[in-house]
Amino acid sequence: MLEQTSGYEVVIGLEVHAQLQTRSKLFCGDGTSYGTPPNTAISPITLGHPGTLPRMNSKAVEHAIRMGLVCHCDISHYNYFARKNYFYPDLPKGYQVSQHTTPICNNGFVKIKAAGKEKKVSLTRIHMEEDAGKSMHDEGGDVTLLDYNRAGTPLIEIVTEPVMNTAEEASAFLTEIRKLVRWIGACDGNMEEGSLRCDANISVRKKGEAKLGTKVEVKNLNSIRNLRKAIEFESARLIDILKNDGKVDQETRSFNADDDTTFSIRTKEDADDYRYFPEPDLSPFSFTQEYINELRAGLPALPEELFQKYTAEYGLPEYDAGILSDDKTLSDYFEKAVRGTKYYKGVANLLLGPVKSWLNDSTKDWSELQVDPAVWPKLVELIDSGKLSFSLAAQKLVPQLIEQNHADPVQLAKAMNLFQDANASDIQNWVEEVLNRMPEKVSEFKKGKKGLLGMFMGEVKKISKGKADPKITNDLLLEKLNQP
């Protein structure tokens, strides 16, 4: 791949569509939930019957502005919608209502990390529009079925400048967008259901050339994997054309996930064909700086901010801070757990260690964790005081705390008989038992194989069922073993 691409530069710009999380559509009260029976959320407004009047959903506008703020955009105070006219079976009105020359957000950037390097991906704009219906080609035998439920669902389209150069950067960008829309609750980010989807614009030019090459646009990529595969395929195809002195056609293409290739669906139509004009049934809308400030003040702390706080204020290692600040449910849970305590590292160790393992084993995610977050600092206290070993806590107590949704680790540890309450004479007995059982190993140790200490420790731990304090066990073992 590397050899193949040397001498050429790939340029990528993305257009990401995100369905906004509103209960009703952008211009009427029809519901927006995914999977409702076909053509049941289609009032005459959705269908654009003559005489109907659209009304704007203010929640959608709020989501769009909040997303703009998170992406450092300039927010337009004055906005209007336009009609983009075209005929397509999934478009019942014959036009799509979209912002045209006045996107609600301009400029801005999103920070990504790819190949170990940070990069700011500049945005051109974020604009609002309504979604179209859905054509289903596979379910109706030899006819295409139409479901208009999706028509009129509010969308934002996030458009980047042509500033990415690899499939990895593009994937990192889309991953970051998915994280951000979920973080602020603007979109559920579910690519499988199509609530988040992406068009990739790709061109190739000779290295050092200032002018961008002719682009192709691959439509409707519905997973991060497919985005990556589509870019890899197109980059290689376009470079091949240039190498053979061919000419790239500006065209719209589609991705075939069966063999990770793309195919042409049409050559690019002229933008003027759409006959944009301001939507006459909706008045322009504007808002004040105070309103924008209010929305800004209501934004949750973002991953970057949390990372700063966790490293600087909580003193956590960057690794822990990175994981804790990557998932909003987890960081919310962690914040609740450490509230009013200083057990930042202790709680992080429990959450990122045994709790995470339990979730992985049960194929659950953080949102499914029921147990009261206040349990974890109590458990840290137990461990720190030496009453309970971390390994016993991790292996035995944590799974039970979660499964029983138990609020009191002290009580449960007692009931499970886990406390390191063995006294020195119990430990003395265990140590002797172990050493008596293994005379050969003892003499090997005495001849210098000091590494066996760990094995003896393990044996004592086993027969004591983890109740022997490791420090005392260690001391007693050495005392015995070092006797002539």
Ligand code: ADP
């Ligand atoms: P169109 O009018 O065809 O939709 P735009 O200029 O609005 O094109 O750009 C759409 C997207 O394509 C943007 O994300 C932009 O960054 C990207 N883009 C534009 N030109 C190129 C190019 N030559 N190579 C790669 N991406 C490009």
Ligand code: MG
């Ligand atoms: Mg486009």
